[in-house]
Amino acid sequence: MTSLWLAQHEQLVGDPLPRRAAGAIDDVIVGSGLTGLVTAVLLARSGHRVAVLEARSFSSLTTGNTTAKLSLLQGARLHTVRHRTSRRIAAAYLDANRAGQQWLLEYLDAAGVPVQYRDAVSYATTEAGAHTIESELRVARDLGLPVRRLENPELPFATTAAIALADQAQFDPLDVTLALASELRALGGTIHENVRLTGARASRPVIAHTNRGDLTADRLVVATGTPVLDRGFYFAKLEARRSYAASYRVTGPVPDSMFLSVDAPTRSLRNTPGDDGELLLVGGNGHGVGRHPSPASRLADLDSWTRRYWPDAERTHEWSAQDYETPHGVPFVGHLPRGRGRILLATGYDKWGMTNAVQCGITLAATILGDLPEWARTLHTRLTGPVAIARGIGMGAAVARHYVTGYRRAARSLPSAPPREGGGEVGRVGLRPVARSCVDGKLEDVSPICTHLGAVLSWNDQEATWDCPAHGSRFTNDGRRIEGPACRDLARRAPGNS
Secondary structure (H helix, E strand, O other): OOOHHHHOOOOOOOOOOOOOOOOOOOEEEEOOOHHHHHHHHHHHHOOOOEEEEOOOOOOOOOHHHOOOEEOOOOOOHHHHHHHHOOHHHHHHHHHHHHHHHHHHHHHHHHHOOOOEEEEEEEEEOOHHHHHHHHHHHHHHHHOOOOOEEOOOOOOOOOOOEEEEEEEEEEOOHHHHHHHHHHHHHHOOOEEEOOOOEEEEEOOOOEEEEEEOEEEEEOEEEEOOOOOOOOOOOHHHOOEEEEEEEEEEEOOOOOOOOEEEEOOOOOEEEEEEEEOOEEEEEEEEEEEEOOOOOOHHHHHHHHHHHHHHHOOOOEEEEEEEEEEEEOOOOOOEEEEOOOOOOOEEEEEOOOOOHHHHHHHHHHHHHHHHHOOOOHHHHHHHOOOOOHHHHHHHHHHHHHHHHHHHHHHHHHHOEOOOOOOOOOOEEEEEEOOEEEEEEEEOOEEEEEOOEOOOOOOEOEEEOOOOEEEOOOOOOEEEOOOOEEEOOOOOOOOEEOOOOO
16 A cells, blocks of 8 residues: 555655754654645744654655645535635635645745646536535635636546636645755754654643654644644544545546546546556545445445446556544644643644645744734634534544444454454453454454554554544554554554463
């Protein structure tokens, strides 16, 4: 499950971790994705000494697994934000994304990063979806976005409605983050891999606790998919979702626009330059993390759908990504509660990280340096309305259900026979709950209890991981933390002696 982008780039080599020294670092940025790097570069341009920490490898999670569409037409996002908030907030959201898009396009032009300009198209295949398309069109035009109806989207299947926005952009996201990393290092910043934030103290200076020791800085910016610090309870305000993508060689024509359906299951289409012609990128089939009985079936269904319309498609890469949705559809960004103004965060892009990551990076840097844009001030004063509250209540109820069903699974006796190859099971051995898996012929027993808030984990049969259905933490089959709000690995147990 390595993305096309990660596969075709050499891995960046991290810098040596600096010793703990008061005054040596102004800003510690956690996360080497687009948000963290934009924030780091903007601060470094102002003379700040910046260190970027990455728990795994450079840009290896959401940014390295995105479909990399830089668009202001985002499926039915404006309709969603307008429905859940107000016209004022929807307008500010659009202005924020426009600022993020403009900043990034100017940066890529100056850095010489290849960009392909395309129409962005939102389309429907059902009558209900057609009504959503009409609503998105009305909201977009009301906010001044020049979206047009598209009578023939030139797709190999029937549609019921479509709208388009010209001159949007697509690119290789690793080209972008590597360019930002190069500038950051030229400005004196550093990037440190395999350094995981495990906690923080909002003292003066801030103390960042990591698996490699403590670091001190004036400020700490948490620019991960979801905050690994529980201040503010953002884990309870977000819904973690996993989605899938694959790249294909095809002999026929490849869609020349960036397409996204508004119906479920979602279908995302774009092209990208390949070594021997353009490749087709297909994405979709998202579901709640840890909440589908067989993630492998979701990727298989996406592949089957692709071959239905492009029968000669030859898959080159397949991958998945994790995104986080807020109840109101607008990212959380700014000061972290109980951080004394020294700890900041950004999260909740719901698959639209190319524009939102940059606007949040601009917001974070402006919060530290001063001169916050007007659209950021408006989004900061957002009130949570009834629709968003109802959405949040529904998200909380779903979490509660998964706690109950998870502990029911863990109370059953684990089968005496080992799992099949690539399989995983949760059950009880004696009085202790166990998560048992078989990967590459090796049995592994770990605790099935998420180290974040104690939910029972589910087996991901596509990626051979243990995934948390409550708040989206993920672990390797032998218990090492991958992502999510959990800070600690799972306890390992001797197979057969648990």
